[in-house]
Amino acid sequence: MSLKVAKELKFPDLNESNQGTWDDSFLFIQAADTQFGLIDNWAGNPESTRIWTEEIRLTKLAIRKANELSPKPKFFIVCGDLVDAFPGNIHKRDQIKDLKEVFQEIQLDIPLICVCGNHDVGNSPTSESLKNYRSDFGDDYFTFWVGGVYFIVINSQFYEDASNVPTEDQLHTEWLDNQLATIKTNKCTQAVIFQHIPWFITDPYEENQYFNINKEKRLEMLSKFHEAGIRYIFCGHYHRNAGGKFKDLELITTSAIGCQLGEDKSGIRIVKVTKNNIEHKYYGLDDTFPANIDLKEKLP
Numbered sequence: 001m002s003l004k005v006a007k008e009l010k011f012p013d014l015n016e017s018n019q020g021t022w023d024d025s026f027l028f029i030q031a032a033d034t035q036f037g038l039i040d041n042w043a044g045n046p047e048s049t050r051i052w053t054e055e056i057r058l059t060k061l062a063i064r065k066a067n068e069l070s071p072k073p074k075f076f077i078v079c080g081d082l083v084d085a086f087p088g089n090i091h092k093r094d095q096i097k098d099l100k101e102v103f104q105e106i107q108l109d110i111p112l113i114c115v116c117g118n119h120d121v122g123n124s125p126t127s128e129s130l131k132n133y134r135s136d137f138g139d140d141y142f143t144f145w146v147g148g149v150y151f152i153v154i155n156s157q158f159y160e161d162a163s164n165v166p167t168e169d170q171l172h173t174e175w176l177d178n179q180l181a182t183i184k185t186n187k188c189t190q191a192v193i194f195q196h197i198p199w200f201i202t203d204p205y206e207e208n209q210y211f212n213i214n215k216e217k218r219l220e221m222l223s224k225f226h227e228a229g230i231r232y233i234f235c236g237h238y239h240r241n242a243g244g245k246f247k248d249l250e251l252i253t254t255s256a257i258g259c260q261l262g263e264d265k266s267g268i269r270i271v272k273v274t275k276n277n278i279e280h281k282y283y284g285l286d287d288t289f290p291a292n293i294d295l296k297e298k299l300p
Contacts, residue, residue, distance in 0.1 A: 014075075022275055023147045026147050026295070027069065027270060028146070030077050030252075032078060032236025033117070035081045035258040037085055058258060060105060065289050072107075073270075077112075077153075080196025081236065081256075082137070086119055087121065087128070087129040113144070113194075114138065115194050117236065118237070120133055121157055141153055148188060148190075149191070156213065180224065190231065190232070191229055194234050198213070199251060204245075205219075222246040230249060232250050235253045238255070240255050241262075266285050268283060269283070
């Protein structure tokens with residue numbers, strides 16, 4: 001069973017020739033951490049009895065909200081940790097199978113775009129874990145266009161620990177440098193990055209911790225992104241809503257569809273893109289969720 005990812009021919013129009021020119025304001029859905037199996041894991045339930053029925057319910061609910069939204073989202077992106085089991089874990093294949101079945105409920109004209117997280121490729125990715133991820137979900141880094149906006153999906157795990165895959169890391173670096181150079185020379189309306197691990201939680205100068213990226217690399221990359229013209233970066237991983245700014249570059253961390261580690265509720269983020277701005281708001285799935293968005297007004 002293959003997923004409806006943007007790199008497949010099912011969505012050949014998400015490229016510059018078809019989508020490289022600004023048309024009108026639009027919406028997309030950003031989500032993170034469906035992470036089938038984490039709720040039971042976090043509760044300390046034995047691995048032998050672990051289930052993920054609640055994550056299935058929440059993901060189906062998120063998809064239903066997206067399917068019913070008007071105007072229709074241009075795409076639905078999940079920023080990593082699609083399932084909880086690490087590469088090699090006994091539950092990995094079953095979690096992926098169930099996730100793919102649930103994802104089939106997204107309407108065919110809403111592209112599903114997957115970002116890899118540390119649970120998807122491992123805290124220290126290997127050639128095998130990357131190969132398996134690509135077989136299951138498609139490329140772990142790529143670009144696409146929608147309505148004149150250039151979207152770049154990166155593999156943040158290379159910045160966490162690429163010691164097992166130095167060649168892959170170098171290829172990713174060279175590829176990303178090329179994409180940033182493209183922004184400088186191309187007349188894209190805006191350029192946006194998606195990744196799993198946030199560069200920082202609330203402050204670009206905060207100390208290193210599990211949920212952010214090493215400060216030295218963080219500041220190097222944030223400066224590079226800002227210089228290239230990136231003004232928005234969307235992330236997951238933290239299982240809470242967070243974010244902040246580096247100069248006028250906004251980093252947005254979206255809480256999980258699945259297990260919550262803070263006070264937020266399971267939810268998704270509606271993102272409204274206008275020609276000169278991006279507005280976004282997180283909505284809990286079990287709360288009152290808007291069915292209609294006026295693109296000329298603020299998000300309700």
